[in-house]
Amino acid sequence: MPKPRIGIYGLTSCAGDQLTILNCEDEILEIASRVDIKSFCLAQTGNEETKLDIALVEGTVSTQKDLERLREIRGRASILVAMGTCACWGGMYTMRNDISRTELLKGVYGENGDKYFDSLPAQPLKNFVKVDLPITGCPIEKKWFLRIFKAFLHGDIIEVPNFSLCSECKLKENECLLVNRGIFCLGPITLAGCKARCPSHNIPCIGCHGPVDEANYAAEVNILLDKEYTLEEIKRKMGFFVFNPDIKQRQ
């Protein structure tokens, strides 16, 4: 069987997910030997933009150029993986989508700012193309990247955690920040996978792993209102990663 042809790309993003792949130090050589990496700008030269079995795409669509690139990649990839919370959900880039691009560009780059860039309201990949598989995380978790990658190579059903962070947090026997201390924690609506990294260090979850399937936003809002957080604060903090009004549930 020929080795699967892979391309790894970043749209508007911080390259954190691509770096996570490079950070798989113990596994990277084995990975490289099992696939044919056609394109991975962050790691190699001589990239070849050709037909792909899998394209892993990081980041959000935030410019017209991003959109063209995404469509072009989708056109030659059998499987498209949205890699990272931004690619899956829009992530932090969508935080200011309530303000017009013109206003934002002028605010940042001056009076003529809107003339220099082709900025679009930031959006996740699935708003434009078919995404076959999301791998969330900001950045993605090495463990889950490898688990998914191996399952794919092996031809298995790809299983990712599909439950909220609180369960992982409980398994660590953390005292609940939300319940026992009234601290603003988004664990109940955030997808597990990070092993409750933040709550285990007494830092509440801000939802960087993206929302869990069928997240019950209304219930979380009520829980927080009950703890006397204002709706404004709730919206602002939820908007950081997890919640934005145009979120559609994962397919």
Next chain:
Amino acid sequence: MKFLKLPANNLPEFILNLRKIGEVHIPIKKGEKSFVFRKMNKPQDISLMQLDYSRTILPLKKYFYHPTETMFEFSRDGFVQPEKPPEVHDIIFGVHACDIHGVLTLDLVFSGKYRDEYYFQRRKNISLIGLSCMPDEFCFCNSMATDYVDTGFDLFFSEIPEAYLVRVGTSKGDDMLNLSRELFEEITHKDINAHKDYSITRKKAFKRSLDIRNLPEIMDLEYESNLWDELGKRCTSCGTCSMVCPTCYCYRIFDDISLDMESGRRRRQWDCCLFRDHAMVAGRHNFRQSRADRFKHRWLHKQQSFAGVFGRPSCVGCGRCIEDCPAKIDIITESNKIQGE
């Protein structure tokens, strides 16, 4: 059964002596107001012990039914059990009656038609030393008839003024006691009266109550009640209630393939029927599609369907799910509601 008295001052020495025959685990504080069972790594750890703890974050199941474990390793040549760690005798000191009932319930479940050796291989090495307790605002073990134990413990310590009345449950317990026989005294009639007084005070201290006698029947009759939808809207499916429940036992199984594509590990991990995928089968058909359905399932399993199979509810009234639910969903309030009270 045999009873002896241990003066409270002798308790630390008794516990330290137990370390001669096994690893001792005690309740200690975690965070600002929570507790966990933790292994004593050194004798000084005894100063961390919290004798009046309310309940631990995770129940005892964490010891013999690990949150995640490897069932076997496989390769093209077949499969092998993972190498077993050396067997240690774990002695858990300070277990409340409801949690002992929780363990007995799990024993029942895992010893059914398909005996779970993963569970029993650890369970058989664990000794439980019970400890009496006063209920707080979440406890309702008296309603669940799990506020006393007659089996499931090796020793049981009941508080009396400045001492403990110690009940011996097994020969293993007797051996533990004999390690420190000189620390114990014979009981007197005064001690018996003190013990009875404690029991009466404790009975009066329960603030919550639930009538379970007709609960399974009413739950069955109210299968189509709107209450389930209301609760489904409030619940976040966070899974906390099952993780912390002493008698929730569901797990999911998955394979972790190695990069060589020829070997791997079959693993299992605690699961919860409130998770969307719990009842999902091939073709993505889901037997419990809505959160309300899943919520109903959990409650029915605890209070109704388990009783149908085992003759009593699986809930032992420990109060963990009430205390820990972020949505403040309270099994007593809602059950009372469904009973029309």
